Amino acid sequence: MFLLNRHPDHRQPLTPEDAATLGSAGAEEAERFLAARDNHAETPLHALPALAGELGVGTLHVKDEGKRLGLGSFKALGGAYAVMHLVLEEAGRRLGRAVDVAELHRPDVKAVAAGMTFACATDGNHGR
Known part of the structure; x- marks a missing residue:
């Protein structure tokens, strides 16, 4: 079955915020995080x-x-990506400097992550 996309936003330019997330730079950032x-x-x-x-x-x-x-x-992997961002943000606050994804395995960053708790929920297969 083939259906035309009739949504009014179809083929409209992305907002700058959406372009940053959905464009090539956003994809490269996600790949860098997941590659860690x-x-x-x-x-x-x-x-x-x-x-x-x-x-x-x-x-x-x-x-x-x-x-x-x-x-x-x-x-x-959006959840894992979001958790990594949250860990880096919290580590940055506690360590007083910007923390890069390449530092996730450092003992000081791991110590920050060890003190954090996350929960995920879904309405998919396992969440019902």
């Missing part, structure tokens, strides 16, 4: 040539999210 994890790796792509042929497209690939960051399934 010890078990970070690119998500593998698998070619599906038979299905591509059946659908009449040149190539078709599917992302294998099953092993991504040891999660066992596709999970949105």
Whole structure:
């Protein structure tokens, strides 16, 4: 099924705030944060040539999210990204200086994080 996007905002320029978050700079920042994890790796792509042929497209690939960051399934990483930002902000306040994501594994930053508590909720599969 193909539906045209009829929302009035479709194809409108992004606000500067949205462009900072959704543009290439925002994507690069998110990648830098997620790459700070010890078990970070690119998500593998698998070619599906038979299905591509059946659908009449040149190539078709599917992302294998099953092993991504040891999660066992596709999970949105927005929560992890937000928690990392909160830890860095709190560490910056307590240490009196800006703290970069590259410092997450430093003992002083880890000590700040150890004193913080976070909770997440979802209305998805496991949250019902």
